[in-house]
Amino acid sequence: MTFDSSPTFVAVDTGRRGQGGPDSPDSAGSQGPAAAGPRDRIVLLVLLTASFTLAVDFSILNVALPRIGTDVGFDLSGLQWISTAFAVCAAGFTLFFGRFADLFGRRRQFLAGIALLGVASLVGGLADAPWLLLVARVAQGLATAAVIPAAFSLLTTSFPEGPLRDRALGLNGALMAASFTTGAILGGLLTDLINWRWAFFINVIVAVLVLATGPAVLRESRADDRPPLDAPGAVTVTLALVAGVYGLTQAGERSWGDPRCWLFLVVAAALLVAFVIIERAVAQPLVPLRILARRTIGWGNLAGVLAFATETSVVFLLTLYLQKVRGYTPLQAGLAFAVLGVGTIAGGLVAPRVIGRIGGKRAIVTAFVVQAAATLPLVFLSQLPGWLAVLLVATFAGGVANLVAIVGFMVTATAGLPDAEQGLATGLATMSQQVGITLGTPVMSAIATAAGAGVAGNVQHGVATALAVNGAVCVVAAGLFALALPRTRRKARA
Structure with a gap:
């Protein structure tokens, strides 16, 4: 399905495929080759490394905020802007940059965004004044808005629709979801053992490596007929x-x-x-409304919002429980979620097989049901013997299920569209991800606070109430998507 507003793209092939590349008419919906070649693996490594690094930036500085405030000169009320400046730019500009990549080149935008990330991170690591650190965080947010949809669309156009793309999206989803717990753990380790400034300097190293490798392996798509933006x-x-x-x-x-x-x-x-x-x-x-009218796009992206909102808010609620009720330090609380990180990686690996066997719709519905079942024991943590073991098992199972839902959303929201629309589709998917991340914590925080979490001695009840609501949202989501999402089928393998 094509749209009048879509530009005609000229594929600049680097030799990765002899024929039938992703820009060919038959590529959408085909299975493509069953195994990735050496160049495919390098492309995947470059794109996943960049996406994971940027996703980690959402959480890596959170545990270091008090120390940053002391070293750089932020007052207590100003610390929130270190996170807010980044989140607002990362989410606010992602749809614009997703479409911009379609029109003016995904590879070009990806590399420019990585270069901006490197410069901004160097400035942030060396910052000695609040205004300079905030400028760096704004630039990091803009770099994230440019790079993630470009990387996502490069991934979907580099791997034809089918098993290879599903596996690539599975790995991408696993790393993106694992990045939140990884960021908390890595931020704690760097702050306690070295210096918080290395949370910025690591990005500089990654940017240099990606810029050294990316130009040689990434394939460009450029618009032959560029309509006005x-x-x-x-x-x-x-x-x-x-x-x-x-x-x-x-x-x-x-x-x-x-x-x-x-x-x-x-x-x-x-x-x-x-x-x-x-x-x-x-x-x-900018966004042809006929795209949004597609059920796979509209309902698929809603599934993404809810998947990210529910799981990231579970991490927030359990962090509150571990620190306020059980007396864990921030680093100990972060380490307690290592099993959740393993679960997300496992979910990313099994998701393509689940989707290939039962389809994207059933995978999303089943994942939300399992995630709800995994959330239920967390409501009763304080009454259960061996509560820590229960927490670890439940978060592992929830992580696996959540990643199946996330990969199912990514596959559904980008399926059946021509390559010329992949930047827009991935921009919408990235926006859904970031809105979900931003939405989940304040909503569940408000529920927990209303239930008493803001009062000493009532934290446990407030957290349990919010977790119960979280599980109920997963149940409602499963029922909603069972009715609203269209059933998708894979073409049989040749």
Whole structure:
């Protein structure tokens, strides 16, 4: 299915395929080769390394915030901006950059974003004033918004739809989900054993390695006929996402009763309405509304939002429980989630097989059911003997199930589209991921606080209530997607 607004792409092949590359008409929906070649593995390594590094940036500095504030000169109320400045830019600009990559070159944007990441991280690691560190975090957020959808679309266009793409998306999903616990553990280790500045300097090393390898192995797609960028639509949707993410982060940092939170959320809603009106009016829209009308795109991306929101908020709630109820240090709490990280990796590895056997729809529905079942024991942790063993087993099972849902969402939300639309599709998927990450914690934090978590001695009850709501959301999601998602079938292998 193609759209009038789609540019014609000229594939610049580096010799990875003799024929039938991803830009060929028959590539969508075909199974492609069953095994990856050496160049495929290098491409995958470059893209996954970059995506994982950027995903780690969401959480790596959280445990180091107090020390950063002391060293650089932030007051207590200003510390939140170290995380907020990054999150707002990373989520707010991702759809714009996803479409920009389609029009002006994914490989070019990927490499430019990595270069920006390296420079921004060097500045952040050397920063000795609050304003300079915040500038670096804004630049890191913009680099993330540019690189992740470009890397995602390079991945989907480098591997034809079928088993190879499913495996690549499985590894990508596993690393993206594992990055949150990895970031907390790595941030604690670097802060305690070396210096928090190395949380920035590691990015510089990764950027240099990717820039040294990427140009030789990544394949470019460039627009032969480049339509003008829908500037009004791009500005409107970017401002809407920035306002929405900022409103959500303020809800998490302050409370849902903060007037500024609701002001920005209302502004975001109004801008989204304006965006839809603009997209209906312009000849070549940033986001063709016919794409959003596809059930695989609309419902698939909602599955992504809920998958990321539910699991990342479980990590937040259990971190609160371990530190406030059980007296764990931040590093000990981070290490307790190592099993969850193993579960996410395992889920990423088994997800392609599950999807290949039962299809994307059934995989998503089953995953949400299992995730709900894994969340249930966590509600009763304080009443269960051997609570730590229960926590480890439940988080492992939940991690596996969550990754099956995430990979199912990624496969569903990018399937059946031509390569010329993959940047847009992956931009939407990346936006869904980041909205889910941003949404889950403040919502569950508000529920836990309303149930008493903000009062000494009631933390346990507040956390248990929020976990029960989290599990209920998974059950509702399973029922919703069982009814709404279309059933997809793979073509038989040749």
